[in-house]
Amino acid sequence: MQYTLRDFLADQPIPEIELLTGERDFSVIPLESVSVQEMPVDDFIRPNELVLSTALGCDDDPDMLERLIRDVASARAAAILLAFRDPRFRVPNRVLDYANGAGLPVFVIPWKHRFADISEHVAKRILDGKTKAYQKIQTELFSLYFDSKPLDAAAEAVCGFFQAPAVITDKEANVRGVCRAFPGSGESFAQYARINIGINDILSGYLWLGRSGAGDSRANDPELIEKYVSFPLSMWFNKERIEDMVRMKFKNDFVWNLATGNYESVEEMARQGEKLRFDLNKPYTCITIHAAPKAPSAGERKYSPQAAENAFALESILAQEAKAMRLSVMYAERSPEFILFVENPACEPVRQVEAYANAVSARLSAGFPGCAFFFGISEITPDIHDFSRLYGNAVLALRYCMNAKGKKNSFTYKDTKEAQIISTVSHDPDIREMARRTLEKLLEYDRSSKADLLGTLGAFIRCNYNTSLTARELHIHRQSLLYRLEKIEALTEMSLKCHRDLFLLEVCTRIFLDY
Structure with a gap:
């Protein structure tokens, strides 16, 4: 219920109040605020405001009093309430005529009344009126x-x-x-x-x-x-969130059971998949994602509303990128990891699955700069109904990815095979000594010049010996790269054009760089 000028007069906070202008229907004049104003008022008055004023300096200057009334009326105030120090002062008729014409009620009260008490009373009643109206909505x-x-x-x-x-x-x-x-x-x-x-x-x-x-x-x-x-x-929105949480739990349990082989029959899982719009009769690739805080003091992740919001935002990214690439994706959260089964498209499945993983990685890194994300990707195969094996291989790739010394944040199951071979040979002391002797001059040169020739060699091998790609990855000019490669050949006494030498150099650099 809105507080009006009639309500204010009915409250009788000032029994001696006197109306100087003509009678009006004060029930249609809302009071939305109250303030004390003196000349000049400038733009300090709000519409529907009850203005209290002593008209300071206006006793001997009728023109100033008229300007005050004009300014208050122009601001569309609800009314003005005046208090004069001299009880004999009378507002000129021409001022009242203007106020009547402008529709501004003018009141006068005895000087003894405190504006602070009036303001407090009016403000409280306005708030009470607003509160009742808001309670109704x-x-x-x-x-x-x-x-x-x-x-x-x-x-x-x-x-x-x-x-x-x-x-x-x-x-x-x-x-x-x-x-x-x-x-x-x-x-x-x-x-x-x-x-x-x-x-x-x-x-x-x-x-x-x-x-x-x-x-x-x-x-x-x-x-x-x-x-x-x-x-x-x-x-x-909370109702929708609860419904989403129920659906999410059902979906999470479904994907987790699929990944761990915890089900009675493929047919039963296929029927459940239909309810979630997942077609299990298609080939899928499994991707596991681990989120780790970059700050060492972040500690173990615990549930919180913010953590739930972050998980929802992360899942939104997974869904958005899949939709953009027209891929069907099943995913589940097992904090702090996510399990994904990405449908293998009929055309170029390897390229498209890798493109999806790269797009998700870029979005996650940009959206969550405080976290590092590691990806483990299973083999990409046309086989169907082999979800638990795909999951196991993706987990293995993720474990190697997280334990790798290099900057690589994504490992495929194929990478793990290479990593297993390198891990096995690197534990042989004779092979480690051979690798050290092979790269000894290279390592000494790097320590003295900080040229990072070993890193250059690793990048060259990663880029399949393509000099243009290597230069782009290292952010250097191609001529600078060629100079480095010549230096590597001179220090190792091996040729980067000889397949046998390249094989030996790759084994040695993998032992030292672990890429």
């Missing part, structure tokens, strides 16, 4: 929610309350509810006032409010809006 929104009405109905109720177009979106600004007053495609709600929807600092979405046709100031009360409007609206 809160009750209406609760009723809509418990009646299972859509967010369109909630937007309609909000529109009626604020007398302004209302749009409700999720965090990505996807429209979830819209009122009939919204013009639609002819107008963008991006210019509307944006109000957060959420609970306990967990953002769920936004309420967008257009300009109020009635000039109501309700949209300027963020605390009341948060308590009485945003909170009820958040229940729609």
Whole structure:
């Protein structure tokens, strides 16, 4: 219920108050704020404000008093309440005539009354009136929610309350509810006032409010809006979140059982997969992802609302990249790891699966700079129904990836075979000594010049002996790379054009670099 000028007069906080202008229907004049003003008022008065003033300096200057009344009327104040030190002072008729013409009620009160007491009384009554109005819209929104009405109905109720177009979106600004007053495609709600929807600092979405046709100031009360409007609206999103969590648990359990072989029959899993829109009669590649905080003090990850939000954001990235590449993906979270089964497309499956993994890696690194992400990728095969073996091989690749000394954040199952061979031979002391002698001059040169010839050799081998790719990876000119390669040949007394020498150099560098 809105507090009006009639309510203020009925309260009788000032029994001696006197109306100097003509009688009006004060029940249609809302009071939305109160302030004490003296000349010059400038732009300090808000619409529908009750202005209190001693008209300082106006006793002997009728023109100044008229300017005060004009400024207050121009600001569309609700009324002005004057208190003069000299009880014999009378407001000139021409000033009152102007006030009557402008529709500005003018009151006078005895000097003895304190403006602070009046301001406190009016502010409290205004807040009480606003609170009652907000409680009404809160009750209406609760009723809509418990009646299972859509967010369109909630937007309609909000529109009626604020007398302004209302749009409700999720965090990505996807429209979830819209009122009939919204013009639609002819107008963008991006210019509307944006109000957060959420609970306990967990953002769920936004309420967008257009300009109020009635000039109501309700949209300027963020605390009341948060308590009485945003909170009820958040229940729609929380309901969806709970439903998503139930679906997520079912999906997580399904993928985990698939990966670990914990099921009675493939046929039963296929029927469950149909409910989740997963076709198990297609070949898949398994990818395991491990998220590790870069800061050593971060400690073990524990559940928190923020951790849940991060997991949801990460899964959104997995789904978005799969959709962009038109790949079917099954994924599950087993904190701090994620299990993915990526459908092998009929055309160039190796290239497309690797492209998907690279795209996800780039998005995760950009979205979560405080975490390092490691990928283990199984073999890419046309076989079907072999999910547990694929998962085991992806886990093996992930383990080698996380234990690798190099900067590589992704290992395939094929890499693990090479890693197993290198790991085996590197434990032989004779082979390690042979590798040290082979690269001894190279290592000494690196220590004295910091040229990193060993790193250059490793990059050259990783790039399949392609000088252009190697130069690009090292961010150096091709001529500089050729000079380094000649230096490597001179120091090792081996040829980079001889297959046998290249094989020996690759074994030696892998023992030292582990790439």
